[in-house]
Amino acid sequence: MKVIKTISELKEAISTAKASSTKTAIVPTMGALHEGHLSLISLAKQQAKLVVCTIFVNPTQFTDPKDLEKYPRPLAHDIEKLTQVNCDILFMPSVLEMYPDFPTPEKWKIDLGKAEFLLEGAFRAGHYQGVTQIVKKLFDAVEPNIAFFGQKDYQQVLMIKNMVAHFQLPIEIVSCPIVREESGLAMSSRNIHLSDEDRQKALVLFKALNIAKENFNKLSIEDTLDLSISTIAQTQGVELDYFTIADGETLEPITTKNATKIVALVAAKVGQTRLIDNMILKELD
Ligand code: AMP
Numbered sequence: 001m002k003v004i005k006t007i008s009e010l011k012e013a014i015s016t017a018k019a020s021s022t023k024t025a026i027v028p029t030m031g032a033l034h035e036g037h038l039s040l041i042s043l044a045k046q047q048a049k050l051v052v053c054t055i056f057v058n059p060t061q062f063t064d065p066k067d068l069e070k071y072p073r074p075l076a077h078d079i080e081k082l083t084q085v086n087c088d089i090l091f092m093p094s095v096l097e098m099y100p101d102f103p104t105p106e107k108w109k110i111d112l113g114k115a116e117f118l119l120e121g122a123f124r125a126g127h128y129q130g131v132t133q134i135v136k137k138l139f140d141a142v143e144p145n146i147a148f149f150g151q152k153d154y155q156q157v158l159m160i161k162n163m164v165a166h167f168q169l170p171i172e173i174v175s176c177p178i179v180r181e182e183s184g185l186a187m188s189s190r191n192i193h194l195s196d197e198d199r200q201k202a203l204v205l206f207k208a209l210n211i212a213k214e215n216f217n218k219l220s221i222e223d224t225l226d227l228s229i230s231t232i233a234q235t236q237g238v239e240l241d242y243f244t245i246a247d248g249e250t251l252e253p254i255t256t257k258n259a260t261k262i263v264a265l266v267a268a269k270v271g272q273t274r275l276i277d278n279m280i281l282k283e284l285d
Contacts, residue, residue, distance in 0.1 A: 001083050003090045007141045010091050014050070014142060017088065023048040026144040028135055031055040031092075032072040032189035033081045036179035040148040041085045043176050052142050053082055055092040060099070060106070061130030067274075072192050091141070098137055106133060112162045115251040119265060120155050120276065123241055131156055132163040139171060146172045150179075152186055154265060154278045155251060178277070180206070186277045197237075198271040204235040205266050208243060209279040212264040216281045221245055221254060232268065241267040241274070245281065260284040 004010045018024060025048035027040045033055075044051045055078060062068035075092075082090055095102050109129060115121070116128045139147070149157045157175045164171055179187050184206035185199065194202060208228040215224045229243050244253050248261025262282040268275060 001079070001087050001090055003079065003092065005091075005093055006097055007093065010052075010089070010141055013089060014052070017050045020049075023146060024050045024052065024142065024144045026138060026142045026147045027051065027053045027087075028138050028147070028149070029053060029055055030057045030071065030189065031078050032074055032192070033078045034179075034187045034189065034191075036150055036152060036187040038081060038085050039179050040150060040176050041082065041087050043174070044146070044148045045086060047174075048144075048146055050088050051086075052089040052091055052144070053087045054138050054142075055090065056098060056134065056138070058098075058130060058134040059095060059102070060133065061124075061127050063124040063127060070193070072189055091138075098134065108133070110136070110163050110166055112159050112166070115155065115158055115162075118155075118251045119242060119244065119246075120267065123267065128156070128159045132159055135160055136163060136167065139169060144171055146174060148174050148176055151175045151278070151280075152178045152188070153276070154263060158249070158251065184210075186275075188275065190273050190275065193271075193273045195271060198273065201235050201237050202270045202275055204232050204238055205268060205270075205275060205277045208232050208266060209264050209277060212245060213279055213281055216245075216257075216262075216264075221257065228264070228266075232266075237271060239269040241269065248280065248283070257282065 002013055004013055025044035027044050029037050041053055057071050059068055110132050112128055121128055161173050164173055183203055185202055208231045211231055212224050212228045215227055232238055232240050243266045245264050247254050247259040248263045254262060263278055263280050265278040
């Protein structure tokens, strides 16, 4: 695996590799890689000859400076993991490589639609401008045909699709299944901050999502929400930000079950760690 730190070196390595490859994939990450990330690389390897993983802890998408400061950065471990799954190129630029004027904020904005300001967008102002701007810069550097993201960050995938539509980029966006620990806890780089007790408490999020899934067809939307939310409320030390059942395309809370895709989404603080998770309740082809 080639490890590259500048855009110019990256472009050179890719153009050499592209001469013999038919398809290039990108898997953007912030590192501290776990099985969830590695599943994206494996899926990318199945669909593209050249797979570029990026590791960049993007400062502009963090709303809490403490969260940015304590974000784990186990680089040697990440390189080992990526080598094991046969990733071709690791791109890990510096902040100044991606934002030459940092910390002066970038002046451009992307129209991401109304959903930018819902759910995570409501709790983390400016988060999705930060996310989509860095992904656009990474797309510009790699010029991939296909990009892999996790359904774990459901709203993020939607925002990236909206960004791609906004710029009319010829890039296919693939949403990959959530990888969970055996307990059901969705894997996340932030899980490292959970104490044993927190880990136990965090399971209530998966439990509440399952309750929603099991009852969605039997009960009204309101009663389903009540059951899931009251389950979380019974767990001390879990502070709920939101639990919603939403239209899978607009993320607006649903009032009927007519939408073609319906998803339950949850965010909560467990101890000092904020976790998100989701589950698709209905999906028509
Ligand atoms: P992150 O490093 O947290 O920015 O995540 C990088 C990519 O990995 C994003 O597309 C995430 O949605 C995806 N990802 C994170 N956790 C999981 C998981 N448990 N299962 C599948 N994909 C994940």
